[in-house]
Amino acid sequence: MGFINSIKEWLKEGQKELKALQEKKYWERVESTANDLNRISLSCKRCNTLSVPVFGTESHYCCLKCGNRFISKKHEFALKYDNSADRYVYRCPHYNDSIEYMKKYHLK
Numbered sequence: 101m102g103f104i105n106s107i108k109e110w111l112k113e114g115q116k117e118l119k120a121l122q123e124k125k126y127w128e129r130v131e132s133t134a135n136d137l138n139r140i141s142l143s144c145k146r147c148n149t150l151s152v153p154v155f156g157t158e159s160h161y162c163c164l165k166c167g168n169r170f171i172s173k174k175h176e177f178a179l180k181y182d183n184s185a186d187r188y189v190y191r192c193p194h195y196n197d198s199i200e201y202m203k204k205y206h207l208k
């Protein structure tokens with residue numbers, strides 16, 4: 101009995117570690133996407149704050165502070181070629197978290 105339980109405990113620990121690792125990887129991706137977004141962001145003409153590419157659009161931007169939306173140069177953020185679908189698709193499951201990250205760390 102004790103032996104089984106210790107195996108169960110050991111498995112539980114392993115799952116916890118795996119989850120923590122997946123979470124760590126996820127937040128690393130969030131951070132790296134935030135840095136990418138920061139690089140291709142423009143300045144808001146209204147308030148001069150960072151304006152990020154709007155996910156799913158070719159050339160739309162949205163200001164992180166006042167929400168001003170405008171169209172400017174093509175950013176093609178998160179546009180990737182999908183081999184199986186044989187077309188370009190927008191893909192960035194952690195976009196919203198990256199935006200939150202930017203609001204926290206990239207805005208003065």
Ligand SMILES: [Zn+2]
Nearest residue numbers: 144147163166
């Ligand atoms: Zn603005």
